[in-house]
Amino acid sequence: MTPNVLIVAEVDSGRLSLPTVEAAGVARSLSGPDGKIVGIAGGAGAAGAAIEFGEYGIERAYAIDDPRLDGAPAQAQTAYIAAAASAVGAHLVLLGGSTAGRDLAGRVAVAWKAAAANGVTELAWAGEALRVQRPVFGGRATEARLLRGGRAVVSLRPHAFPAAAVERTTCAVERAPAASVPPALLAPRRTGVEAVPKGTGPALSDAPIVVSGGRGVRTPENFRLIEELAASLGAAVGASRAVTDAGWRPTSLQVGQTGRSVSPQLYIAVGISGAIQHLVGMMSSRVIVAINNDATASIFRVADYGIVGDLFAIVPALTAEIHRVRGI
Amino acid sequence: MEIVVCLKPVPDAETRLRPRADGSRLDPEGVKFVLAGYDESAVEQALLLREAIAGSKVHAVSFGPPRWTEEVLRAAIALGCDTATAVESAGEEAGDPIAAAEGLLGAVEGMPHDLVLLGKQAGDDEEGLVPGALAEMLGMPHFGYVVDLHWDGAAQRLRFGRSAEAGQETWESPLPCVIGLQQAWNDPRTAKLPAILKSRRAPIAKVSPPAPSPERAASVPERFALPPPRTGAKMIAYRTPEEAAQQLVRILKEEAKVFP
Amino acid sequence: MPDFSLSPEHESLRDMARKFARTEMVPHAAECDRAARFPEEIYRKAHALGLMNLNVPAEWGGSGLSLFEQCLIVEELAYACGGMTTSIIANCLALEPILLGASPEQLKRYLPSFCAEYHLASFCLTEPGGGSDAGAIRTRARKDGDEYVLDGEKCFITNAPHASLYTVFATLDPQQRHRGISAFVVPRSAKGLTPGKDEEKMGHRASSTSTVRFEGVRVPAADRLGEEGEGFSLAMRTLDMTRTPIGALATGIAQAALDHAARYALKRETFGKPIAEHQAIQIKLANMAQAVHAARLLTWYAAWTIDGGQKGTLESSIAKCFASDAALHVADEAIQTFGGYGYMKEYPVEKLLRDAKLTQIYEGANEIQRTVIARELLRGYS
Numbered sequence: 001m002t003p004n005v006l007i008v009a010e011v012d013s014g015r016l017s018l019p020t021v022e023a024a025g026v027a028r029s030l031s032g033p034d035g036k037i038v039g040i041a042g043g044a045g046a047a048g049a050a051i052e053f054g055e056y057g058i059e060r061a062y063a064i065d066d067p068r069l070d071g072a073p074a075q076a077q078t079a080y081i082a083a084a085a086s087a088v089g090a091h092l093v094l095l096g097g098s099t100a101g102r103d104l105a106g107r108v109a110v111a112w113k114a115a116a117a118n119g120v121t122e123l124a125w126a127g128e129a130l131r132v133q134r135p136v137f138g139g140r141a142t143e144a145r146l147l148r149g150g151r152a153v154v155s156l157r158p159h160a161f162p163a164a165a166v167e168r169t170t171c172a173v174e175r176a177p178a179a180s181v182p183p184a185l186l187a188p189r190r191t192g193v194e195a196v197p198k199g200t201g202p203a204l205s206d207a208p209i210v211v212s213g214g215r216g217v218r219t220p221e222n223f224r225l226i227e228e229l230a231a232s233l234g235a236a237v238g239a240s241r242a243v244t245d246a247g248w249r250p251t252s253l254q255v256g257q258t259g260r261s262v263s264p265q266l267y268i269a270v271g272i273s274g275a276i277q278h279l280v281g282m283m284s285s286r287v288i289v290a291i292n293n294d295a296t297a298s299i300f301r302v303a304d305y306g307i308v309g310d311l312f313a314i315v316p317a318l319t320a321e322i323h324r325v326r327g328i
Numbered sequence: 329m330e331i332v333v334c335l336k337p338v339p340d341a342e343t344r345l346r347p348r349a350d351g352s353r354l355d356p357e358g359v360k361f362v363l364a365g366y367d368e369s370a371v372e373q374a375l376l377l378r379e380a381i382a383g384s385k386v387h388a389v390s391f392g393p394p395r396w397t398e399e400v401l402r403a404a405i406a407l408g409c410d411t412a413t414a415v416e417s418a419g420e421e422a423g424d425p426i427a428a429a430e431g432l433l434g435a436v437e438g439m440p441h442d443l444v445l446l447g448k449q450a451g452d453d454e455e456g457l458v459p460g461a462l463a464e465m466l467g468m469p470h471f472g473y474v475v476d477l478h479w480d481g482a483a484q485r486l487r488f489g490r491s492a493e494a495g496q497e498t499w500e501s502p503l504p505c506v507i508g509l510q511q512a513w514n515d516p517r518t519a520k521l522p523a524i525l526k527s528r529r530a531p532i533a534k535v536s537p538p539a540p541s542p543e544r545a546a547s548v549p550e551r552f553a554l555p556p557p558r559t560g561a562k563m564i565a566y567r568t569p570e571e572a573a574q575q576l577v578r579i580l581k582e583e584a585k586v587f588p
Numbered sequence: 589m590p591d592f593s594l595s596p597e598h599e600s601l602r603d604m605a606r607k608f609a610r611t612e613m614v615p616h617a618a619e620c621d622r623a624a625r626f627p628e629e630i631y632r633k634a635h636a637l638g639l640m641n642l643n644v645p646a647e648w649g650g651s652g653l654s655l656f657e658q659c660l661i662v663e664e665l666a667y668a669c670g671g672m673t674t675s676i677i678a679n680c681l682a683l684e685p686i687l688l689g690a691s692p693e694q695l696k697r698y699l700p701s702f703c704a705e706y707h708l709a710s711f712c713l714t715e716p717g718g719g720s721d722a723g724a725i726r727t728r729a730r731k732d733g734d735e736y737v738l739d740g741e742k743c744f745i746t747n748a749p750h751a752s753l754y755t756v757f758a759t760l761d762p763q764q765r766h767r768g769i770s771a772f773v774v775p776r777s778a779k780g781l782t783p784g785k786d787e788e789k790m791g792h793r794a795s796s797t798s799t800v801r802f803e804g805v806r807v808p809a810a811d812r813l814g815e816e817g818e819g820f821s822l823a824m825r826t827l828d829m830t831r832t833p834i835g836a837l838a839t840g841i842a843q844a845a846l847d848h849a850a851r852y853a854l855k856r857e858t859f860g861k862p863i864a865e866h867q868a869i870q871i872k873l874a875n876m877a878q879a880v881h882a883a884r885l886l887t888w889y890a891a892w893t894i895d896g897g898q899k900g901t902l903e904s905s906i907a908k909c910f911a912s913d914a915a916l917h918v919a920d921e922a923i924q925t926f927g928g929y930g931y932m933k934e935y936p937v938e939k940l941l942r943d944a945k946l947t948q949i950y951e952g953a954n955e956i957q958r959t960v961i962a963r964e965l966l967r968g969y970s
Contacts, residue, residue, distance in 0.1 A: 017493070073499075075460070075469060099492040103472045103508075106460030109426055115545035116426060118455045131550065136453050141345050143353070143453070143552050149545025188469050188501035191487070195495040203493060209588060234588055252496070266586040287584045289576065290561060305579060306561030313569040321573035325581075326588070402600065521638030521651045524604055528597045 002034035003125060006090040007058070008081055008108075009041035010074070010098050011049040016041075018163060019096025023156055024056040025164030027094050030123065038062065038088045040176060042077040044070040047173060054171030056164040062176035072186050074100040075107055079179035082111035087177045091150055092130060097158035105155045114151035121160040130154070138261065139284030159208060159263065204253065207236030209266045212255055212282070214240035216271020216292060216311055220248035225315045226270055232322040238262065238282075240272045256281035271311050274299030291315065329384040329479065329503075330440035333374045334432050334462070335404060337361035337396035338452040345554060353549040354452075361396035363403040366447025369509045372516040373477055374445050375408050381479055387439050391415040391431040391537070398532060406519035406527035413439070413533040424547040425453075429461035431537035436466065438535065441504065443486070448472040448508035459508035470506035471499065477507060592888075598660055601653075605661040608639060609668035617669035620794035621939050624786070626750065627672065627794055634676045635706040639665070643680045643687065643829070648695060649703030650683075655829070656891040659836035663884070666840025670943030671792035673837055674950075675708075678746040678795075680833065681951070682709035684826040685755045685771050689813035698773060702753060709753040712742040712800055713823055722757070722823055723765040727802060729758035729772065734809050736772065738780075738802040744950070748783040748798045752776045756802070757819050769819035773811045780805040791942030828901055831951055832894065835887035835907035838915035838947040842880045845915070845922035845940045849873060852926055863925070872925060876918045883911035902964035909957035912947035919944045 005027040010017040016024075027037045039053035039061030046069075050061040064080045081104075085093050093108055095101035102118050109116035121142075122133040130152040133144045147154070204210065211233065213226035223243070230237045238255040239248070255262055256278040267285035272278060274290070274297055282288070283302055290303035291311050300306045307314055339345075340360040348355040363371070371388070378384040388404035390397035394416050401412035415431045436444060444466070449456030456472055463470030477488040485500040491510065519527070564579070566572035581587040594602065612630055620627050634640050642658045644650020653661070658680070665673040686698055702709070718724040727740025738758050748754075754774045761768040774781060784799035814822055850873055853864035863869045890907035894900035919941040923930035930937045948954045 012494070073469065073471070075463075078464065099473050099490070102456050103460055103470070106425065106429070106457035106462075107464040107470070109457065110429070110461045110464035113545065115424070115547040116457050116461075117547065118449075118457055134455075136552075137339075137345060138454070139555075141354075141552060141554050144550045146548045146550050147545065148548060151545045182467055184467060184504075185469050188471070188499055188505070190497055190499050192498040193492075193495050194498075203495075205493070209586070252491075266580065266584070287580075287586050288561075289580075300561045300563075302558050303561035304558075304584065305576065306563045307566070307572050307576065308563065309566075309569065309572060314572055317569035317573040318576060321570070321577050325577055399596075399600075402596075406600075518608070518637055519604065520636070521601065521604060521653075522646060524600050525597065525651075528600065 002032050003030060003091040004036040004038070004089050005031050005092045005094055006081070006085045006088055007037065007039045007053070008077075008093060008095045008101070008104065009039055009049050009053070009061075010096050010100055011041060011043060011045050014045040014048055016049055016052050017096060017098060019098045019101060019156065019158060021056060021163040022159075022161045023094045023096045024053065024058060026123070026156060026161050028057060028164060030092070030125070036060070036088055038084070038090075039171070040064065040081060040084050042066070042069045042080060042176070043072070043074070050173040051171050054169050055166055057167035057169050059169055059171055061171050061173050063173050064176040066181070068181065068186050071190065073188050073190075074104055076181055076185040078104065078107045078111050078185070079181055080176050081108050083177040083179040085112050085151075091152065093153045095153070095155040097156040097160070101155040105153050109153040112151060112153065114153045115147035115149055116153040117145060117147060118155045119157045120154050121157045123154060135284050138280035139263070157263065158205065159265065204236045204238055204255070204260055205262060207262075208264050209233050209235035209268075210238045210255070210262050210264045210282070210285070211235045211268045211270065212238035212240060212272060213243060213270050214272030214278075215242035216273075217243065217248075220246075222312070223248055225312070225319075229268070229270070229315055229319045229322075232319045232326070235266075235268075240275075240278050269299050269303070270315060272299055273297045274302065329377060329381050330387070330442045331374045331377055331384060331445060332387045332389055332436050332439060332441045332443070333370050333404070333409065333445045334436070334458070335363055335367045335371070335388055335390045335400050336428070336447070336450045336452075336458075337390060337392045337400045338364050338367075338450055340364070347552040347554070351551055351553075353552045361392070361399060363400045365451035366449060366509060367451070368516040370445040370447050371404055371407050371409065373507075373509055375517070377443070377477070377479060381481070385410045387411045387413065387441075389413045389415065389432060389435045391428050392417055394534075401532050402527045402530065403519065405530045406524045407517060408523070411439075411533065412530065413535055415535045415537050417537055425455055425457035426461050426547065429458045429465060432458070432462055433465045434538050435535045436462070443503055444468070444506045446506070446508050448474065448510055456508065459506055463506035466504070466506065468504050468506050469501055470508065471501070472508035473510055474507050475510045477509070592885075594660070598657065601657055602660045602664055604637075605639065605664035606667075608634065608637060609664050613665065613668035613672050617672070617794070618936065618939070620669070621671065622933070624788065624793040626675070626786075626796045628750070630672060631675060631708070632706045640676055641679050641683065641703050642677070644683055644699060644703055645687075648699035650699070654891070654895045655832055656888065656895050658833050659887055659891045662833045662836040663840040663843070663887075666837040667844045669794055670837060670841050670940075670947070671794035673840070674792050674946075675747055675795040677833060677837070678711070679709050681746075681826065681830045682711040682751075682753065682755050684829050685711075685813055685822045686773065688825050688829075689771060689818065689822045694773070694810075694813070698753070707753065708747045708751040709755065710745045710748045710751040710800065711826070712745055712748075712754050712756040714742060714744050716741060716743045716799075723769075723820065725757055725759050725769055726762060727756070727758040728762075729760050729770055729807075731760065732806075736770075736807045736809065736812065738772065738774070738805040738807060740802050742800045742802075744787070744797055745783075745800050746795060746797055748800045749786060749796050751783070754781070754800065755813070757823055758802075760816060764817070766820040767817050769823070770816050771813040771819040771822045772807045773813060774805060774807055778805050778807065790945060791939070792946050827952055828899060828904060829894065831904040831908045832887060832890045832900070834947055834951045835883065835890065835904070835911035838908075838911035838944065839880065839883045839887055841940050841944045841947070842876075842883055842911070842915040842918040845919040845937060845944075846873070846876045846880050848937050848940075849876065849922040849925040869925060872921050876921050879914035879918050883907075883914040886910050902961060905952075905957045905960045905964070908951065909954045909961065912944070912954060915944035915947055916941065
């Protein structure tokens with residue numbers, strides 16, 4: 001079998017988003033030498049973004065030429081994506097692990113009569129079927145499923161895959177096959193975005209490294225120690241519920257069952273005891289480091305590396321050491 | 329406003345996860361299936377809208393084996409939902425979200441529905457495919473990751489927030505619409521004891537799911553596995569904070585290979 | 589065949605109480621114990637969810653639960669905190685004389701307004717000079733026209749500093765002992781009624797306990813429950829109804845102690861293996877488990893007997909006495925399982941022992957329970 005893959009672009013400020021670039025990498029490793037990989041981009045800046053597929057060795061892409069899609073929700077592209085998937089004889093439609101990608105997968109699966117999976121961490125062909133693996137129950141278990149029938153729609157878990165290597169080629173951009181968009185999908189309008197404050201490091205759900213502080217930090221002023229450690233690593237700052245409940249930091253930083261689930265490469269928990277509500281939100285991180293003065297804290301049971309000690313001594317020392325090693 | 333809220337029975341948070349003997353999926357034996365997480369937020373949102381818009385009704389729908397859906401629907405009634413409908417499945421379809429959406433579709437189409445609410449994803453498989461799939465089948469727009477939903481009666485628009493990579497977005501949409509809600513942003517209410525007792529006697533309507541369409545691609549559970557138990561942290565021994573810092577940085581660089 | 593399984597209805601009640609206990613009570617139990625804080629915000633939530641006036645029929649604004657259902661709930665709450673549970677269920681005790689002895693007019697006057705809002709009531713029987721010997725009550729009631737005038741002092745009264753309603757037992761004639769006692773309903777606003785200051789207690793520190801002084805408190809005759817001289821019988825019938833939930837409360841504490849001990853035994857290692865693999869600890873856990881199971885079943889049996897319409901004095905006394913002794917024993921063994929850590933306040937088991945102790949003392953000390961058990965028992969042989 002020579003699997004053909006359609007990659008759905010998510011355009012972020014006129015460029016392919018990081019999740020899309022991760023998807024491009026997966027597509028290249030999944031598609032054999034004879035398989036086709038085709039990109040598709042829609043909405044404002046679609047043509048420019050489609051050309052950018054060439055940066056990652058993808059030679060062909062569709063641009064959806066439909067001005068109604070500018071400012072419309074990504075779901076308005078559903079019919080175009082399904083039509084393009086059929087046109088290229090795709091076996092797999094691959095979406096990035098973004099909010100929009102996850103939202104789109106179910107729609108595209110229905111429109112294209114495919115099986116689907118969201119938040120996938122591993123995928124491989126098993127004959128005509130695609131075997132996908134994904135964490136479930138907040139990382140307490142994994143499930144593997146077979147997507148059968150020769151048509152699969154998959155979104156990836158963010159950061160589960162490296163971004164595609166740069167391999168410049170020329171991407172031939174064509175107009176996407178025509179499709180009919182239900183007017184109902186064009187009606188919703190975005191009325192505003194409150195951007196994540198700049199200068200505070202990467203967004204929590206996106207960051208490859210997260211440094212979180214908990215009750216052990218004791219005061220809102222002391223939370224500065226967490227932020228300085230995060231800055232030294234170029235990491236995002238997170239917090240336990242105790243911190244956001246107390247109003248020391250905004251709830252948007254809360255990691256846990258009632259906040260955000262994160263799965264970075266490295267998670268550093270400082271002064272966090274490890275209540276299950278917190279653990280559920282970070283347990284699927286690749287490497288977990290815990291710093292706590294209580295040797296019996298639950299966080300040490302899920303951590304890979306632990307330091308028992310006074311965070312007010314350890315954290316500044318760690319920040320200084322990282323500055324020294326990174327030469328900043 | 330006629331509000332339908334779709335609820336998935338999920339294993340109670342205290343469930344000890346265990347694969348079935350053939351290893352293909354979670355062993356449901358002895359597992360208590362409950363209304364939880366994102367779906368609780370969806371019910372809360374439905375009730376808040378009903379309280380805000382006179383003459384509104386909230387209809388709870390759940391797909392799954394009757395033994396599982398009954399508890400979820402009774403919980404929804406105890407919280408204040410007006411009607412309850414179970415779409416009965418054998419449980420084998422549970423691994424296929426598109427089949428679940430097909431099951432829900434029949435029930436939703438059979439009742440008045442201006443707005444369909446769900447958890448943005450289920451508390452067990454955390455997959456989030458059903459809201460989009462159901463919306464596509466219904467020909468409606470849909471949004472996941474939604475918080476803080478309001479009805480603007482003057483403009484006849486839903487207004488809501490949505491957490492996305494770019495930041496907190498705000499949106500507006502006319503009805504009908506499908507909305508997947510973020511968990512616990514709205515502090516879901518707890519059912520009162522007399523309401524729980526009353527809910528035990530409430531009627532639950534039953535609907536049969538459609539026969540699965542033969543041409544549709546299927547999603548088949550193959551393996552359910554628990555990660556090897558984390559054996560506990562490797563503790564870093566040190567004499568001074570500086571030594572602890574040096575050791576950790578060295579480990580992150582050389583052993584864990586995650587140092588930036 | 590007798591059936592020990594819970595109905596779906598029972599399960600949903602138990603689950604609801606469990607959820608409340610784990611999410612609202614557990615996070616504050618240690619802190620309230622340490623600071624002897626009366627967590628009114630938790631009690632308000634318990635009231636709002638219908639967990640407070642469990643025995644009051646729904647038509648009067650309560651939850652209208654059978655005794656068996658009450659026991660399911662009380663065990664779950666006590667698993668989280670015995671002291672908070674005592675304060676949450678104190679209304680059941682204080683309102684029971686009203687449920688048993690009030691006229692239809694009085695029921696309507698007292699209950700709906702009381703139950704609709706968060707209100708606490710206190711059961712005022714025990715006095716400094718006599719707890720178990722209730723016939724020896726010294727608080728006097730003097731008839732004065734259409735009123736009674738109360739003078740005296742009650743002690744160890746749960747929730748007294750926070751209550752808005754008191755059911756008070758006083759004697760018109762101490763010479764007549766039991767037959768001289770009458771029961772009255774007195775609002776907090778009554779002039780001359782003064783709760784004392786909070787007692788500093790060994791356990792149940794989230795609960796509030798104080799004396800209540802009555803100095804020339806005038807009570808309209810319309811607020812007397814039943815006839816003059818019926819007070820003692822009302823008090824005894826009340827205790828027949830409320831003794832069994834104390835068995836459930838003790839069972840909850842015992843179950844918590846067993847759970848802590850078993851989890852700890854699996855984690856803690858000595859001589860190269862978890863202590864749960866040492867026979868000495870296994871025997872301990874096995875004995876603790878037996879005590880917990882027996883306590884629960886005796887409690888359920890007493891509730892089932894009383895729900896079936898029988899008086900159940902023997903059964904409820906056995907349940908209360910056995911379960912409270914079991915709770916103390918199991919909490920003690922849990923501390924022993926933890927070793928030195930168990931003795932430290934940082935760990936949760938020493939609180940269980942302090943909380944368990946009270947269940948042997950209040951609502952009829954176990955000595956009195958044994959007297960009652962023997963009396964009821966020997967009646968069958970004579």
